[in-house]
Amino acid sequence: MGTIAENIKMIEDEKAEACRRVGRDPSEVLLCAVTKTHPAEMINEAIEAGVTDIGENKVQEILDKYDHVNKVRWHMIGHLQTNKVKYIIDKVCMIHSVDSLHLAKEIDRRAEQHGITMDILIEVNTAQDEHKFGVAPEDTEALIKQILEECPSVRIRGLMTIAPYREDPEDVRPYFRRTKQLYDELAEKIDSPHLDFKYLSMGMSNDRVIAEEEGSTIVRVGSAIFGARDYSKH
Numbered sequence: 001m002g003t004i005a006e007n008i009k010m011i012e013d014e015k016a017e018a019c020r021r022v023g024r025d026p027s028e029v030l031l032c033a034v035t036k037t038h039p040a041e042m043i044n045e046a047i048e049a050g051v052t053d054i055g056e057n058k059v060q061e062i063l064d065k066y067d068h069v070n071k072v073r074w075h076m077i078g079h080l081q082t083n084k085v086k087y088i089i090d091k092v093c094m095i096h097s098v099d100s101l102h103l104a105k106e107i108d109r110r111a112e113q114h115g116i117t118m119d120i121l122i123e124v125n126t127a128q129d130e131h132k133f134g135v136a137p138e139d140t141e142a143l144i145k146q147i148l149e150e151c152p153s154v155r156i157r158g159l160m161t162i163a164p165y166r167e168d169p170e171d172v173r174p175y176f177r178r179t180k181q182l183y184d185e186l187a188e189k190i191d192s193p194h195l196d197f198k199y200l201s202m203g204m205s206n207d208r209v210i211a212e213e214e215g216s217t218i219v220r221v222g223s224a225i226f227g228a229r230d231y232s233k234h
Contacts (some may be wrong), residue, residue, distance in 0.1 A: 004042065005049035008033075009065055011224055012050075012136045018212040024132040032075055034194035034204070036061060040068035042226055047072050055096070055220050057141070059084040066091055077160075077201075077220055079133050082106040084177055094119040094158040094219075096120055099135045101146045117153055124182065126175045137182055141189070148192045151194050158199035158217070159183050164214030169207040176202055176214035185217070 001007065001084065011031060019026040032055045035043050043054060044148045054069070056062045057078030064072070073093045080088075080097055089110040095173030098104050098120045111118040122144060135143050144156060161179045163172035179202055186199035203211025205224035 004045045004225060007225045008046065008049045008051065009220060012180050014209055015212055016217070018209045024212070025216075028217055030199075030218045032218050032220045032223050034077065034078070034220050035065070035186060035226070036078075036222065038222075038226050039195050040065050043072075044070050046195055046225060050081075051105065051225075053093075053218075057171055062088050077082075085110050088113050089118065089125075090116070094121065094157065094199070096121045097123045098147075099125075099143075100131050101124040101143065103146045103148065104154060107159050108132065108153045111153035117155050118147060119157045120147075120154050120223050121158050121163075121199060122147075123160045124179055126161045126179045126182075127164045132164075134161065137178065141186060144186065144190060145194070148190070148194050153196065156197075158197045158200035158201070159186075160199075162204070163202065163207055163211075165206065169210045173214060175212050176178045176207075176216065180215040192222050 013028055016026040030053060032053045033051045034055045035059045049177060053073045053075060054074040055077035058167045062074060074091055075094050076088055076092045080103060082103055085106045095107060102188060107118050107120060123134040124137055124140055125132050153187050158228055159179060163175045166172050166208060180200060181198050199214055199217050201218040203219040204214045205221050208219040208221055
């Protein structure tokens, strides 16, 4: 592993190469640095190296770090319990992990209280993995329509998925491809002022290059930037 700045440069170079291979503009893909278990000093180092967006998996970590981190856009990327929405509604720019009407309604309620519209992504369990959160691909359209009908203070910006871990990242390509197909279908099919598909959040440290080739517009990268996580502190 190099320094944080060197790692970010390597990730950006690999992204540019992946996009070139498939005829995409690398600027279409946002690097969201995943900062779970990493301290504010390391996050600030990444921001100084050009990171504009960071993703946290846990509400408590956002609250612990929020005042110690330089100006940056925060994303909630982990599973979110409805009783914790109120703590982050005014702190994050987007919630990636919405997979139920129940959660969307709570986000909507809290957003309305703050006079804001919250951007969300619908988390799709494309691999149908029972150990992961997310709505089944075939139920995604119905969920989106329910949210659009009942949640005026949220705006649906696209989809998110987490591919199963595979030793060879090439093995997850079909999941990314299927999610991109679903994204394209829904963007074409559903017309609403509260739906503006711009983001397809897929790809992590291990499989980000495959995701970039398959149409991802946000990659969520932690260990490739910061190194292995230190769970002993948690």
